[in-house]
Amino acid sequence: MLxxxxxxxxxxxxxxxxxxxxxxxxxxxxxxxxxxxxxxxxVLYDEKLRYDSSNPAWPQRDRFLLSKGHxxxxxxxxxxxxxxxxxxxxxxxxxAEGILAGHPEHHIPGVEFSTGSLGxxxxxxxxxxxxxxxxxxxxxxxxxxxxxxxxxxxxxxAALCANKHxxxxxxxxxxxxxxxxxxxxxxxLDLEPLTDKWRAFGFAVREVDGHDAGALSRVLAEVPFGVNxxxxxxCHTVKGRGFRSMENxxxxxxxxxxxxxxxxxxxxxxxxxx
Amino acid sequence: xxxxxxxxxxxxxxxxxxxxxxxxDITRSGAVAAFASEMxxxxxxxxxxxxxIIGMAAGLALDGHIAYFNTIATFLTRRSYEQIAIDLCLHExxxxxxxxxxxxxxAPLGPTHLAIEDLALMRALxxxxxxxxxxxxxxxxxxxxxxDWPGPIYIRLAKGGDPIVTQGIEGFTIGKSYELxxxxxxxxxxxxxxxxxxxxxxxxxERSGLSVGVxxxxxxxxxxxxxxxxxxxxxxxxxxxxxxxPSGGLGSAVAESLAEGFGGQRAPAFLRASLPDRFHxxxxxxxxxxxxxxxDAAGLERQMKALLSAETVAIVDHNTVKERT
Numbered sequence: 160m161l162x163x164x165x166x167x168x169x170x171x172x173x174x175x176x177x178x179x180x181x182x183x184x185x186x187x188x189x190x191x192x193x194x195x196x197x198x199x200x201x202v203l204y205d206e207k208l209r210y211d212s213s214n215p216a217w218p219q220r221d222r223f224l225l226s227k228g229h230x231x232x233x234x235x236x237x238x239x240x241x242x243x244x245x246x247x248x249x250x251x252x253x254x255a256e257g258i259l260a261g262h263p264e265h266h267i268p269g270v271e272f273s274t275g276s277l278g279x280x281x282x283x284x285x286x287x288x289x290x291x292x293x294x295x296x297x298x299x300x301x302x303x304x305x306x307x308x309x310x311x312x313x314x315x316x317a318a319l320c321a322n323k324h325x326x327x328x329x330x331x332x333x334x335x336x337x338x339x340x341x342x343x344x345x346x347x348l349d350l351e352p353l354t355d356k357w358r359a360f361g362f363a364v365r366e367v368d369g370h371d372a373g374a375l376s377r378v379l380a381e382v383p384f385g386v387n388x389x390x391x392x393x394c395h396t397v398k399g400r401g402f403r404s405m406e407n408x409x410x411x412x413x414x415x416x417x418x419x420x421x422x423x424x425x426x427x428x429x430x431x432x433x
Numbered sequence: 434x435x436x437x438x439x440x441x442x443x444x445x446x447x448x449x450x451x452x453x454x455x456x457x458d459i460t461r462s463g464a465v466a467a468f469a470s471e472m473x474x475x476x477x478x479x480x481x482x483x484x485x486i487i488g489m490a491a492g493l494a495l496d497g498h499i500a501y502f503n504t505i506a507t508f509l510t511r512r513s514y515e516q517i518a519i520d521l522c523l524h525e526x527x528x529x530x531x532x533x534x535x536x537x538x539x540a541p542l543g544p545t546h547l548a549i550e551d552l553a554l555m556r557a558l559x560x561x562x563x564x565x566x567x568x569x570x571x572x573x574x575x576x577x578x579x580x581d582w583p584g585p586i587y588i589r590l591a592k593g594g595d596p597i598v599t600q601g602i603e604g605f606t607i608g609k610s611y612e613l614x615x616x617x618x619x620x621x622x623x624x625x626x627x628x629x630x631x632x633x634x635x636x637x638x639e640r641s642g643l644s645v646g647v648x649x650x651x652x653x654x655x656x657x658x659x660x661x662x663x664x665x666x667x668x669x670x671x672x673x674x675x676x677x678x679p680s681g682g683l684g685s686a687v688a689e690s691l692a693e694g695f696g697g698q699r700a701p702a703f704l705r706a707s708l709p710d711r712f713h714x715x716x717x718x719x720x721x722x723x724x725x726x727x728x729d730a731a732g733l734e735r736q737m738k739a740l741l742s743a744e745t746v747a748i749v750d751h752n753t754v755k756e757r758t
């Protein structure tokens with residue numbers, strides 16, 4: 160099985176410093192998941208998605224759904240960087256004054272759909288992709304799901320449905336870090352052989368090192384991967400990537416009450432990555 | 434009623450290209466078959482996957498479509514409850530979910546198919562509109578109003594072939610109650626097909642010298658509290674009648690309105706006529722379950738008489754009240 164071996168480049172380090180800055184403000188959240196999806200979102204927002212942050216409802220925009228809504232701190236960084244939301248919102252996460260919660264809400268500019276409960280994003284993405292077909296629109300629908308999320312039956316119901324309709328305008332990205340809240344995906348509910356599963360459900364499947372921005376860029380340039388069939392990109396990632404104490408550590412799935420010492424430790428661990 | 438409802442969906446789709454029909458795995462007949470052949474691009478039969486279908490409908494509605502999704506009421510409301518709450522209600526989307534076999538319609542098929550708490554489930558959801566018409570005529574008046582109504586709607590279907598009892602009503606306004614018969618002594622409050630039993634019970638009571646009105650509430654949410662309180666003032670007893678468990682449906686809505694709406698004044702005596710708070714083990718027919726639950730005309734007449742003569746104890750045990758009254 161492909162393993163992520165990519166070294167983090169300066170931009171990826173910088174993004175994680177922004178993540179720690181956000182954490183230093185709100186002191187809680189699904190940190191490991193945010194680090195896991197960082198490069199996937201980076202390549203989507205830097206290169207792949209068509210959007211207009213001054214007009215988030217632009218009809219021709221590509222649709223992106225973060226179905227694993229608990230990875231939203233990474234998403235918030237890009238929404239701020241690309242101008243959907245003010246930068247200072249990143250310092251008001253989970254406060255009475257802020258617009259950003261511990262899961263992304265659809266009233267946030269740039270967020271298509273509220274997520275947080277797992278297994279919702281892919282069915283909604285199927286509806287969006289069908290709608291684009293009905294209206295003969297050319298935009299693409301991307302949905303990022305977690306590996307733990309693939310425990311949900313609705314993911315596979317929606318996969319059947321996407322295949323039935325030959326939705327080549329739909330790409331599902333799987334954040335395959337092989338960890339979930341309790342333990343490894345192998346121990347909790349094994350997904351293997353995951354590539355074969357998506358292929359058997361009718362998807363054109365590729366695999367990639369999910370922390371290798373160059374590789375992500377190259378493979379996403381080839382979307383759609385097949386003809387008249389939906390695409391699936393299995394992104395091999397590391398939960399908590401970039402933070403030694405967090406990597407593959409389920410205790411960092413969600414954290415409360417982060418102390419100053421924790422924040423300092425995270426900054427220092429990033430220095431060793433640089 | 435289902436036939437009338439789906440024929441209306443077909444008509445709405447013919448004149449409005451935003452309308453989409455989705456089924457799970459339902460019979461190809463009548464309007465369903467016509468829709469499939471006339472507008473195949475807007476017709477979806479997506480298999481026994483209710484959770485996915487709600488999400489898919491949400492995706493279509495996010496993009497401006499108006500989706501009508503029909504399947505059996507229990508599978509719709511129980512199986513995909515979270516999808517309805519999050520995908521539809523939280524996002525205030527124009528998806529109309531049409532539950533076939535509301536109440537005890539599928540009595541011979543057993544409790545997996547009896548939607549006896551669907552109204553409570555749907556009524557509890559923020560932003561959900563809940564409709565339970567009494568007959569096919571009312572369904573025909575109601576459906577055009579669903580097209581541009583903001584937010585999701587749950588429509589409860591009855592058996593089909595039910596007697597037409599709403600001839601006197603013109604038009605349909607979502608959120609409005611309809612007084613089919615005025616009364617001085619008592620008031621039946623109904624939703625869905627219990628209107629038939631209540632009208633008959635009212636006629637029988639009239640022969641006994643009792644003037645009992647009938648207020649029909651085809652919209653359970655938003656609830657026409659003002660309409661109810663206006664008719665409730667001055668009567669001695671109110672019996673709500675619903676093909677539903679005692680909790681969370683029409684009876685609860687009426688009780689809440691009476692408790693909060695009388696401003697410290699003594700409210701009329703009140704009884705919830707309902708299905709018992711248990712799953713059924715009788716498999717004969719809807720009529721049988723309605724009668725044994727006291728929801729036929731004779732049962733409603735009995736309960737109204739008991740309430741008017743103060744024979745019923747203050748706290749009613751819904752597991753045993755049918756036997757007692």
